[in-house]
Amino acid sequence: MPLYDYKCRACNLAEQRLAGIDDRTLLCTECGEVMDRQISDDEAFRFYFNEPASEEASNAG
Numbered sequence: 001m002p003l004y005d006y007k008c009r010a011c012n013l014a015e016q017r018l019a020g021i022d023d024r025t026l027l028c029t030e031c032g033e034v035m036d037r038q039i040s041d042d043e044a045f046r047f048y049f050n051e052p053a054s055e056e057a058s059n060a061g
């Protein structure tokens with residue numbers, strides 16, 4: 001799984017976590033508040049064009 005950048009809503013703690021595609025939020029290790037995933041330029045680009053996910057790609061390997 002890829003590393004994503006997360007940032008806490010409450011204390012602005014930034015962390016990198018291993019996460020699946022559905023893990024948009026995590027809980028902060030410092031204060032227990034919700035952390036939002038920071039979307040990279042590359043990911044924002046894909047969201048923008050709404051490319052369908054390839055199941056074949058995820059099964060390879």
Ligand SMILES: [Zn+2]
Nearest residue numbers: 008011028031
């Ligand atoms: Zn926090």
